[in-house]
Amino acid sequence: MSTEQSVEEFVPTTWTGKIRKSAQRALPYDKLMPETQPAYVASWIYVFGVLTIAALAMIIVSGTILSIEGPTWWHESSTGHFVNSLHFWSVQLFFLFMVIHLWGKFWMAAWRGNRARTWITGVIAFVISIAAGLSGYAVQTNFDSQWVAFEAKDGLNATGVGAYFSVTNLGQMLMVHIFLLPAVIAIIVVAHVLFVRLRGVVPPIDAALVEERNRVEEMQS
Amino acid sequence: MLGITDPPVATPTFIEWGWFSISIPNLIVIGVMVLLFALAFVLPFPGSHGKDSTGDES
Structure with missing residues (x-):
């Protein structure tokens, strides 16, 4: 696609082209990296x-x-x-x-305006972070970590998930802590930020009417 | 080795109120978070004058 050709004019013939066109339509550069934000973001x-x-x-x-x-x-x-x-x-x-961010978004009902995916990815990031924190406490390699791991083991076994992993297995927990969970968190956080860019920063409830008006104007233009 | 042979951190002081109990460090952290949350709404944001006030998304 030449630089002069618009996204709409571009006719993809391969799956990479289709993905590119879909991504460019959903998140054009000015939306992906905006220079200004609505007044309420201040x-x-x-x-x-x-x-x-x-x-x-x-x-x-x-x-x-x-x-x-x-x-x-x-x-x-x-x-x-x-x-x-x-x-x-x-x-x-x-x-x-993160918890103050959560409070702010909860009381703002930040899932409004088709932002459910933004909210859900935030929830997932929060839950995975707790697991990452626990695995971190378990791999300090001191008496604290030994105590934490054995207490957590009993709690996790009570739920049944202990059948799949053991928090007292230092090698397993180290891999979970330094690779698996950080990778998942990184992916979720990137998705979370992209959803924020896609739907925009949630307005305060009393400013939602302004957003709705803008959306209608955008659809009409 | 220092750190490995050290005993775990001493048990903090707890505030007991019937069935409810919380350690002083946890209470302080929660208090700080609530304070930050409240201040975030009342403190003026620097450089917020003369910016885009149209509610435009981008």
């Missing part, structure tokens, strides 16, 4: 989503360093203690920001 309550992502970035960076250096380093060296603490406190802030 409020601190709209900041907690991106703060959560910033904390997640710090978790991934500090976790990557921990995974390279290993347990002896994070238990014994001063720098290891610092990065270990950085990882731990980034997680605390991640959950703190």
Whole structure:
């Protein structure tokens, strides 16, 4: 497709072309990376989503360093203690920001305006994050982690899911914590942000009429 | 090794109220979160004057 050819004029002949056309129609660049936002977004309550992502970035960076250096380093060296603490406190802030983000969106009924997928991906990210947090507590390789793992084992066995994995299996939990759950969270968070871009930031309830008017005008044009 | 042989963190002080109990650290964190949530609605957002006020989505 030449740069002059519009998305609508482009006739795809392959599945890659079909996906590209569908993606370009749903999320043109100005919608994917907008330079302006509605006036109601100029409020601190709209900041907690991106703060959560910033904390997640710090978790991934500090976790990557921990995974390279290993347990002896994070238990014994001063720098290891610092990065270990950085990882731990980034997680605390991640959950703190995410829960405030959740409160804001819940009381705003953020699933309005065909935003159910945005809400649901947020819920999934929250639940998976709790599992990631638990697996993190279980792989500290100290007495705390041993205690946490054995207490969690009893609780999980009571639900039956212990048939599929064991939180006392350090190797399994380490893989779950440093690869499986981070990968799932990363995918879910990307989907969550794309859905926000697709449907726009949810307006306050009293501003929803403005959004509805804009949508009608968009459909008519 | 330091950290591995250290005993677990000491049990925090709990506030008991009938069937309900909560540790002071957890209570402080929840209090901070509620405070941040409330402040987010009342504190003015910097640079919010003269921006797009049309409600346009993009």
